[in-house]
Amino acid sequence: TEPLRNPDTYRPNFQTFSALSDQRQERALELNNLEAYFSQLEKLREEIANQPAERVAIIEQSMPNEPSLPSLYEALSRTASQSGLQLRSIKSLVGAIPGESASERRLQFRTIEAIMEMEGTYEALKEFLMDTRTLPRLINVKSLEFKSPERGGIFKFSVILQAYSY
Numbered sequence: 001t002e003p004l005r006n007p008d009t010y011r012p013n014f015q016t017f018s019a020l021s022d023q024r025q026e027r028a029l030e031l032n033n034l035e036a037y038f039s040q041l042e043k044l045r046e047e048i049a050n051q052p053a054e055r056v057a058i059i060e061q062s063m064p065n066e067p068s069l070p071s072l073y074e075a076l077s078r079t080a081s082q083s084g085l086q087l088r089s090i091k092s093l094v095g096a097i098p099g100e101s102a103s104e105r106r107l108q109f110r111t112i113e114a115i116m117e118m119e120g121t122y123e124a125l126k127e128f129l130m131d132t133r134t135l136p137r138l139i140n141v142k143s144l145e146f147k148s149p150e151r152g153g154i155f156k157f158s159v160i161l162q163a164y165s166y
Contacts, residue, residue, distance in 0.1 A: 069094075069112065072137060072163055076114055079131045084124035085157070088117040112163040113142065121153050132161065139163050 048056065069092055080087045093113040118125075125146070132139050142160040149155050 068165065072112060072114065075135050075137065076116065076132070076161065079135065080116070080118055080128055083120070083128035083131055085118040085120035085128055088119060089115075090117075091115045110165045112165065114161045114163065116157075116159045116161065118157045118159065119154055120157070122155060125155070125157055137163050 072092075073090055077087050077090065092115065095111050095113070118128075120128075129141065132141075140162045142162045143158075144160075145158040147156045
């Protein structure tokens with residue numbers, strides 16, 4: 001008969017086995033999550049493919065592939081004018097919304113901040129903000145500042161709008 005070995009002899013191998021077993025479980029969970037994610041993407045792709053062309057065109061207009069600053073400026077200045085506001089200046093900043101994973105970085109959205117300085121009545125501003133909701137671009141109001149009127153009911157407004165593109 002062979003003499004019994006010290007149990008501590010097997011401990012390093014057991015620790016390695018336990019660590020590898022834990023890693024295998026983590027990888028299996030990660031694989032299941034990825035399979036569910038890609039399955040959901042496939043369902044969404046099929047759903048989009050079955051949409052009428054008009055609905056797809058609306059989505060493409062709201063999130064264009066390029067920032068398209070001239071068309072954004074034109075739409076915002078036209079909306080301000082139609083609302084009764086006087087556009088004093090418009091500037092923009094184009095940035096990216098950082099993604100955490102490699103796939104999110106490939107599908108990275110860009111933000112376009114339009115900084116608008118305008119003058120007009122409170123009612124005109126309210127109409128402008130309502131009208132931006134009907135523009136084909138996806139636009140959010142990031143900030144709004146206004147100064148009390150110096151003459152009559154004319155306010156000075158500073159509005160930062162945020163639009164998006166791919």
